[in-house]
Amino acid sequence: MRLQLGGRLLPMVGRVRMYVCGITPYAVTQLGHAATYVWADALDRVLSWHGHTVSIARNITDVDDVLFAEARRRGESPTMLATLQRAAFEATMTTLRVRTPDLQPSAANHIGHVIALASALLDQERAYVRGGTVYARTGSAYLRAGIDRAEALARAEEYHDHPDDPDKDDPLDVVLWQETADDEVSWPSPWGKGRPGWHAECAAMVLALYGPSVDIHCGGADLAFPHHAAEAELAEAATGVMPFARAWLRAGTVMVGGEKMAKSTGNLVLVEDLLADYPAAALRLLILDRPWAEPWNWSRDALDAAAAELDDLYAAAARPDAALSGSAAIPARLLEDLDVPTALAMAIEDGGQAARTLIEMLALS
Structure with a gap:
């Protein structure tokens, strides 16, 4: 099997490990989050179609300052809020035909692995302690994301990595383990009560589940820095194994009027609202009928167009086969960087089994 992903050949032998x-x-x-999970699901289905056993881990970040703040605002326990929101999320994923991952680790269940990661980095002098907080030396991690230091500092501020923390040796160092106040959620550690840093959580979960590397790491394009860059830096520094991920699939950012869809900007488009008016297959096609890495603008007109194109695909599937080679060409086309737009055009033109194959491969029924 010759999978092209991100413009490079990615040979696969046997089991494929995806995080x-x-x-x-x-x-x-919201739609921006759903886009990532639909693309990861599409990649899973394409690999499985070609005979690979795919192991997928999709984490839950249930140890996070934003979660704790929202729980306080609602007057709920963080555990209860996380449980209810996780159940709602999983119901939405089921409706969108996103397969249930093989592994669903939560940060709260991997505290020991974060402590082990921090200890390993301290042993190699890739981390240091200030008070009860452990920092990792990640000042050059931004180079992995192809950005300059000024942009890295701006993004570190945006993602609450606190580049102005006076205890840091470098403003771009990240927290592995943070000291907490007595009234905050915390766990015991060799450095006192605290909780893990965001980037360390994902690095520790990958290492615990799959060892020192994965084949494909998926996420949103907006996570390239600081999260993915720091995560890879931490894992590689701890294990000495490179690369941490053989390939990255970062789904393009969903925009509204040219601005990133985000809760902070108040421009969220909620998946549950869309599913009240449109079939899940139309929403999947809206997400997938484009190059996966490119940012794109949400509009109701675009979703209407996806629904109409889905009808065209169904009509094509009902036609007699025009060319037997079409059904074989569809899976091959999807190996070329998940080129759904070309595969869709081929399926509608050829009809018959070619269209039915695309519908089955991408769960568009």
Whole structure:
């Protein structure tokens, strides 16, 4: 099998290990998040179609300052809020025909692995302690994301990595383990009561589940820095194994009027609202009928167009076969960087089994 992903050949032999950055369970699922999970699911289905056994881990970030703040605002326990939001998220994923992952680790269940990761980095002098907080030396991790230091500092501020922390040796160092106040959620550690840093959570979960590397790491494009860059830096520094991920699938950012869809900007489009008016297959096609890495603008007109194109695909599937080679060409086309737009055009033109194959491969029924 010759999978092209991100413009490079990615040979696969046997089992494929995929890790997908999951949700912080404090709010309902929005379209930007759903895009990542639908693309990861499509890749899983394409690999499985070609005979690979795919093992997928999708984490739950249930140890997070944003989650804790939202729980306080609602007057609920963080555990209860995370449980309810996780159940709602999983119901939405089921409706969208996103397969249930083989592994669903939560940060709260991997505290010991974060402590082990921090200890390993301290042993190699890739981390240091200030008070009860452990910092990792990640000042050059931004180079992995192809950005300059000024942009890295701006993004570190945006993602609450606190580049202005005076205890850091470098503003771009990240927290492995953070000291907490007495009234905050915490766990015991060799450095006192505290909780893990965000980037360390994902690195520790991958190492615990799959060892020192994965074949494909999935997430949103907005996570390239600081999260993915720091995560890879931590794992590689701890294990000495490179690369941490053989390939990255970062789904393009979903925009509204040219601005990133985000709770902070108040421009969220909720998946549950869309599913009240449109079939799940139309929403999947809206997400998939484009190059996976490119940012794109949400509009109701675009969803209407996806629904109409889905009808065209169903009509094509009902036609007699025009060319027997079409059904074989569809799976091959999807190996070329998950080229759904070309495969869709071929399926509608050829009809018959070619269209039915695409519908089955991408769960568009």
